[in-house]
Amino acid sequence: MPTDEELDELNRAFLRSLEEDDSFGLNGKISTIEFKCRGCREIDDVPDLVVAGFQGDLKQNEEVEIEYPFCGGTIHRSKKDSK
Numbered sequence: 001m002p003t004d005e006e007l008d009e010l011n012r013a014f015l016r017s018l019e020e021d022d023s024f025g026l027n028g029k030i031s032t033i034e035f036k037c038r039g040c041r042e043i044d045d046v047p048d049l050v051v052a053g054f055q056g057d058l059k060q061n062e063e064v065e066i067e068y069p070f071c072g073g074t075i076h077r078s079k080k081d082s083k
Contacts, residue, residue: 030047030049031047031048032045032046032047032048033045033046033047033048033051033077034046034077034078035066035068035075035076035077035078036075036076036077036078037068037070037071037073037074037075038073038074038075038076039068039071039072039073039074040068040070040071040073042068042070042071043078044068044075046066046075050066051064051077054066063076063077064076064077
């Protein structure tokens, strides 16, 4: 049976391997999409993975709308001004 010291070293080695491998993509850049609340007009960046989760239920040309947790309003993809 391994000693406590050996178990501690195994745990440290396991944690180091998680940091090096980044198996879950936690160290990578997260791309976002700008959304704007129809209620309070606040602008927020939503991870594109969250938006993609809602797109499967939409009909063609239908827009993703999500409840904004800060005011309870509805946020939608922001239309940026073209200059």
